[in-house]
Amino acid sequence: MLPWNRVLRPLAALLLAAAVAVVPAATAQAASAPSSGWNNYSCKPSAAHPRPVVLVHGTFGNSVDNWLALAPYLTSRGYCVFSLDYGQLPGVPLFNGLGPIDKSAAQLQVFVDKVLAATGAAKADLVGHSQGGMMPRYYLKFLGGAAKVNALVGIAPDNHGTTLSGLANLLPYFPGAADLLSSATPGLADQVAGSALLTKLNAGGDTVPGVHYTVIATKYDEVVTPYTSQFLSGSDVHNVLLQNLCGLDLSEHVAIGIFDRIAYHEVANALDPAHASATTCASVFS
Helix, strand or coil: CCCHHHHHCCHHHHHHHHHHHHCCCCCCCCCCCCCCCCCCCCCCCCCCCCCCEEEECCCCCCCCHHHCCHHHHHHCCCCCEEEECCCCCCCCCCCCCCCCHHHHHHHHHHHHHHHHHHHCCCCEEEEEECHHHHCHHHHHHHCCHHHCEEEEEEECCCCCCECCCCHHHHHHHCCCHHHHHHHHCHHHHCCECCCHHHHHHHCCCCCCCCCEEEEEECCCCCCCCCHHHHCCCCCCEEEEEHHHHCCCCCCCHHHHHHCCHHHHHHHHHHHCHHHCCCCCHHHHHC
16 A cells, blocks of 8 residues: 555645745735725714625635725725735644634634624624625524624635635545644645535524624536535525626636626625626626
């Protein structure tokens, strides 16, 4: 048998190195997002937009890079917008969302309390990309978040885990691989379809009462697979397939979160359903 433990021991480091190569890192990482646009704690919600919006980045993301397009999109429409870093691993800068998801949800809990205290709002709306669209559900279900959150909008969320286009299904064939993944990057292991975390999260139903859920998915998603696993079941759920709104939209997993204005238009609809307008290919100009 091949020495898989020795081969796979640097797996986490290799994953991080690959991410550095393919994900555009910030030229300089601030402690928080620019106060002139978002994370402005003097911002007070308006009557038109009475709840602050908390943006929750995805795996390998951070509070700035993931939201360089969506945060200004929302602030220009009058929202108080905030973002956090969560799921940090020791010695790994810039790339977050790698720690255990239950611990990340506790970080979100603290951050939402901070935002509500600063803004004076009773509830917040959450918008998350990838893991950031799924992890808040742990906060809502187990950490009292349902009393403090009006809506959760997930952009390409891995609500029922991912097979990573089938790669995750190979883990059992590599002795020690699953254990190594869990110990080195627990946030990644938690997102594999069938993980203990996801089994706990989805037991007894996908949603909790009192929260409005929206899921925005793309059929070209190559990370959260199959893309239909992103959708939620429940009485207050709006599942959206991007290509049903605009057949020309070719966004995959990263693009739908970091610059797709058609998806962003649907986010705006979810945050303010009373003033929603039809999302079409022309929404790219909205």
